[in-house]
Amino acid sequence: MEPMDLFGLQALLICALIFVPLEHILALRTEQKILRKGLGTDVIYAVVNGAFLKICLVLMAAAAMSASAILVPQRIPMTVSAQATWLQVMEIIILADLGVYASHRAFHAIPALWKFHSIHHGIEELDWIAAFRAHPVDQIITKAASLLPVFFLGFSSGAIAVYFIIYTLHAQFLHANVSINFGPLKWLIATPQFHHWHHADQRDAYDKNFASQLAIIDALFGTFHIPGSKMPEKYGVDEPIPADYVGQHGYPFVRGGQQRQNTADAIVKPAGNLSQMK
Ligand SMILES: [Zn+2]
Incomplete structure (x- = not known):
């Protein structure tokens, strides 16, 4: 499978075969239905927005590689690509997740960007397919x-x-709607518990856990938040995010959106320290 095909309908079906049974076996919220509210909208996001994002990624890659050919001495890409694949993958994860952390934190801190990101936070029942619900501006x-x-x-x-x-x-x-205890690994890698707290509609959890793969980035920058073995009471935002696909795309432009009251914390908090780790 081509990597870019991961956003298509075929990939979605493969992911369903993985995650639907997993959510059944390890369910966090057993009362939550597979055919939950907004599922159809999220399928459209996965297929339609996925295809659009695929085109954007191809253009992005072409532009970056053209710029690289002009600006970077060719021994650099040759050295980078000559490394073992597993080492390159680890380097990409670190490099990419630092970018995710910085941009995600900006999406929470800057009101104009929060309008777009609030679409993703509008989800009130988390499951694997909710991952796809994001405004195209947010994704790009x-x-x-x-x-x-x-x-x-x-x-x-x-x-x-x-x-x-x-x-x-x-x-x-x-x-995913799963409950898994990762022990001390929770400080290193992003887990469902880590990201569910990012979606919590609770004041103490706002603007925390920004990383998408490496929770240690949040630990290093003082934004890590997992209170023991607890899980959030509820997800979502207090804003009137439209329930439909078209309305969600227009929301940042039409409604103007709102900033959550303490999103300023996302830019003024000093770097934390690892001594907070337990
Ligand atoms: Zn967020």
Whole structure:
């Protein structure tokens, strides 16, 4: 399977075969239905927006590689792509997730950007397919911040393909309606508990857990939040996010959106320290 095909209908069916049984066996909220509210909308996001994002990624890769050919001495991409695939994949994950962290934090801190990102936070019942619900402006900026450096530095197409597969499955796993205890690994990698707290509609959890794969980035920058073994009471935002696909795309422009009251915390908090770890 081509990495870019991970956004298509075929990939969606494969992911359903993985995550629907997993959510049944390890359900966090057993009362939540598979055919939950908004599921149809999220399927459209996965298929239609996925196809659009695929085109954007191809253009982004072409632009970054053209710029790289002019600006970067060719020994750099040659050295980068000559590394073992597993090492390149690890480097891509670190590099891309630093970009995700920075852009995601900006989406929470800057009111004009929050309008777009609030669409993703409008989800009130989390499951694997909820991962796809994001405004195209949100998706394009996040992908640019995380992947332009990757394309620019000349990582091999094989390593990028492996990264895409890991990232996509990880993103769906983070949103899945599952309860799994990862022990101390929760400080290193992003887990469902870590990301469910990012979606919590609770004041103490606002503007926390921005990383998409490496929770340690949040630990290092003082935004890590997992209160013991607890899970959030509810998800979502207090804003009137439209329930329909078209309305959600227009919401940042028509309604103007709103900023959550303490989103300023996302830019004024000093770097935390690892001594908070337990
Ligand atoms: Zn967010």
